Amino acid sequence: xxxxxxxxxxxxxANFVLRTLDQRPDVEVTVLDKLTYxxxxxxxxxxxxxxxxxxxxxxxxxxVDELVAATDLVVHFAAESHNDNSLADPSSFVQTNLxxxxxxxxxxxxxxxxxxxxxxxxxxxxxxLDDPARFTEASAYNPSSPYSSTKAGSDxxxxxxxxxxxxxxxxSNCSNNYGPYQHIEKFIPRQxxxxxxxxxxxxxxxxxxVRDWIHVDDHNDAVWxxxxxxxxxxxxxxxxxxEETNRSVVETILEVLGQPADAFxxxxxxxxxxxxxxxxSTRLRSELGWRPQYVDFRSGLSATIDWYRDNTxxxxxxxxxxxxxxxxxxxxxx
Ligand code: NAD
Ligand code: TDX
Numbered sequence: 027x028x029x030x031x032x033x034x035x036x037x038x039x040a041n042f043v044l045r046t047l048d049q050r051p052d053v054e055v056t057v058l059d060k061l062t063y064x065x066x067x068x069x070x071x072x073x074x075x076x077x078x079x080x081x082x083x084x085x086x087x088x089x090v091d092e093l094v095a096a097t098d099l100v101v102h103f104a105a106e107s108h109n110d111n112s113l114a115d116p117s118s119f120v121q122t123n124l125x126x127x128x129x130x131x132x133x134x135x136x137x138x139x140x141x142x143x144x145x146x147x148x149x150x151x152x153x154x155l156d157d158p159a160r161f162t163e164a165s166a167y168n169p170s171s172p173y174s175s176t177k178a179g180s181d182x183x184x185x186x187x188x189x190x191x192x193x194x195x196x197x198s199n200c201s202n203n204y205g206p207y208q209h210i211e212k213f214i215p216r217q218x219x220x221x222x223x224x225x226x227x228x229x230x231x232x233x234x235x236v237r238d239w240i241h242v243d244d245h246n247d248a249v250w251x252x253x254x255x256x257x258x259x260x261x262x263x264x265x266x267x268x269e270e271t272n273r274s275v276v277e278t279i280l281e282v283l284g285q286p287a288d289a290f291x292x293x294x295x296x297x298x299x300x301x302x303x304x305x306x307s308t309r310l311r312s313e314l315g316w317r318p319q320y321v322d323f324r325s326g327l328s329a330t331i332d333w334y335r336d337n338t339x340x341x342x343x344x345x346x347x348x349x350x351x352x353x354x355x356x357x358x359x360x
Contacts, residue, residue, distance in 0.1 A: 028054045030097040032084050032130065033104030034077075035065035037208040038144070041242045042103065042249065047073055050250075058082055058093055060122075064107065068340060069207045084126035087133070094133035099140045101249065102130055108211055109148075109173045113297055114355075116172035123176035124183070131187045134195070141195040142253050143184045147238070147263065148174035149199060152300035155236065160304040161199075163261050170298050181261075188259045196256045198249060200264040201305045204326070205242035206333040210341050211348050213237075214327070217276055217290075218334045219341055221283045225349070228356065231295030233273035236302035239327075240266040241320035251316040265305025266318035278324060282331050292360035 029046070033039040034057030046053050056078040059065055070079060082089045084104050094100060104126060106112065106119045127143070134141040150161045151168030167182075169175040187193040204214045217227040248264040256262060277287050310316045320326040334341065 027052060027099065028056070028097045030056050030058060030093055030100045032058045032100065032102045035059040035061055035067055035070055035079070036103060036107070037064075037205075037212075038203055038242055038245060039103035040066075040069040040207050041205060042101065042246045043070065043077065044073065045243060045246050046250075047076055056080060056093060056097065058084060058090070059104065060084070062106075064209050066207065066209075066340065083122075085121060085129050087129050090129050090133045091136065094130070094139055095137050097139060099142070099253065100130060100134055101142045101144070101253070102127065103144045105144075105177065106173065108209075109171045110211070110296060112171055112173035112176075116176075119172050119176045123173075124179050127180040127183055131183055131193060131195075135187060135191050135193050138194075140253075141184070141193060142249065143181065143195060143197045144249065145181050145197055145199045146174065146177050147199050147201045147265070147303050147305050148300065149178040149181055150303075153302045153304055155234065155302055157302070160265075160306040161263060162306045163263055163309055170300050174300075185259075194258050196252050196258065197261040198252055198264050199261065199305075200245050200248070201238035201240050201266070201268070201303055203242045203245050204239055204330055206330065206337070207340070208242070210344060211351075213272065214275065214279075214330065215334060215341070216348070217279050218283075218331050219345055221279060221285060222335060222338070223345060227276045227279065227290040228293045228352070229272055229276055229290055230293060231299060233276070233292060234271050235299060236269050236271050236304070237275075238265050238304050239268035239270060239275075239323055240264065240318065241326045244318040244320055247319070248310060248316050251310070251314050255314045262310045262314070263305050263307050264310060264316075265307040266320065268323045269302075269304055270323060275327070278327055279331065282328050291358045293356045293358055
């Protein structure tokens with residue numbers, strides 16, 4: 027089977043490529059990636075001989091047509107993925123997440139190729155802290171940020187291409203991922219690498235926002251489960267019952283790294299900051315039989331901390347620039 031992985035040099039896509047090569051010897055992988063600031067080609071260096079890595083844009087219709095014509099399956103991870111960046115300048119989010127997805131859908135439609143669309147729980151907006159509800163496949167779309175609204179729009183394009191043109195697509199909406207090779211602009215790796223660099227972790231607002239954490243390997247196993255067994259046209263929510271406040275995540279990182287529990291700063295809140303995400307993944311579990319392997323968040327987080335401690339070459343060259351970027355808008359408030 028030939029698989030075209032878009033965004034395969036980013037966090038989740040690269041973990042998908044590495045795990046697929048490890049577990050599925052029958053799969054030939056081509057990666058299409060623009061190699062934006064979010065990609066780290068070092069991640070794929072050990073498997074460079076075993077994949078085709080094409081540097082290019084998913085919105086480049088000629089390139090996409092040529093690559094889609096030569097594959098059996100497209101797994102579409104490529105996106106502009108950081109909420110904070112989408113607030114500073116939404117234009118690349120509209121271009122990549124909407125126009126790029128449109129280009130892929132037109133190509134899979136022309137060539138009759140199976141398509142799996144990677145999306146996020148953020149398309150459903152947020153929940154109150156004391157709301158017992160969790161998101162399901164029936165939840166209404168209600169995105170808050172330029173990032174999540176462009177992801178929501180891309181999901182709706184996929185649904186329309188299934189219904190109107192018979193494209194063989196599935197969609198998954200996953201909660202917050204953590205694990206190795208995640209860009210250090212994101213919450214967990216930012217705080218781990220802050221502590222490893224002697225800098226205090228930074229919590230937005232009151233630190234009580236809740237995210238529903240899942241290990242990236244569990245996400246990617248769920249993606250293969252949906253590709254293997256999912257019903258065409260369906261949406262599956264992926265989550266591992268990992269709700270934590272941001273403050274408790276920071277406290278765990280500090281504890282594992284031997285620092286005092288209060289050695290962090292509160293900084294200016296993110297505008298429009300979603301309060302809580304929570305996923306009910308009953309459909310994926312009961313219909314397709316998927317189960318997460320990382321059920322203890324603390325041990326998954328500890329393994330991730332070990333990975334960043336052991337792989338400073340991967341992130342250290344980028345740390346100063348990322349923190350300089352945050353420093354332009356962030357103010358310590360407590
Ligand atoms: P990432 O930012 O780490 O990686 C994105 C990759 O896409 C990068 O390698 C980048 O170079 C590439 N890319 C960006 N624009 C491109 C373009 N125009 N053409 C080709 N390649 C391009 O993102 P991630 O965290 O790995 O997220 C991957 C996907 O999973 C995204 O679709 C995101 O919305 C979704 N998702 C992420 C999470 C999470 O917690 N990180 C959770 C749920 C869903
Ligand atoms: O320094 C920080 N301090 C902080 O308190 C950063 C970078 C973030 N935060 C907070 C904001 C969020 O409540 O931590 C939480 C997680 O932040 P991010 O890592 O930016 O993730 P989030 O905005 O929740 O979105 C992520 O999960 C869903 C991914 O970036 C998206 O691509 C995915 O769709």
